[in-house]
Amino acid sequence: MPVYNKLVRDLIPQVIEAGGKTCSIRMLDSSEHLKEIKVKMQEEALEFIEAACQKEAVEELADILELVHAAIHMYGVSFEQLEQIRTQKKKQRGGFSQGIYLIEVRE
Template sequence: MTDHYDKLVRDQIPEIIERDGETAVTHVADDDEYQRRLCDKLDEETAEFRASGDLEELADVVEVVSAICTSRDIDPDTLKQRRRAKADARGGFADRIVLERVE
């Protein structure tokens, strides 16, 4: 039986598939495709976390964010600094404020 996925997967997934006695048909994405597929993967992992609330899915979201940073030469500390600066300027989400409208 053939299953079609057409998605970015973790590096060891083809080896795991092969160990299970199946054949993984893959290709290596060029830079443009990789950027697009990372964004698709972020959407996928975010949706999975929303559906399950599972810590493993949240870890997957963080892994994709890390890969995006690496692929775009963004230092993780720079991302943390940017997050902190934005939180300092606009706040975080701890107060649970829901904006209904502006009149």
């Protein structure tokens, strides 16, 4: 019997039961939930890094985005507020679309 001890998507218990299996779950409190979102974010980021093709990479990005939505909900921030912060930072410091790789800074 595999033991996972990890945050999963909300419908996973139903998916498992629909497959004729049973599972044990517990509901996390807010502090545990946020901690496990962060752990899951690292897991998904590694899967994104290791993705072998565009389809896999985009699926991992979708998982990361779902975790972003969960995290901002935990912080009481809307996606619109997050997007406003992202836009402001991009306006002040730019985005990451040009592929600029900083080597060093000299005095």
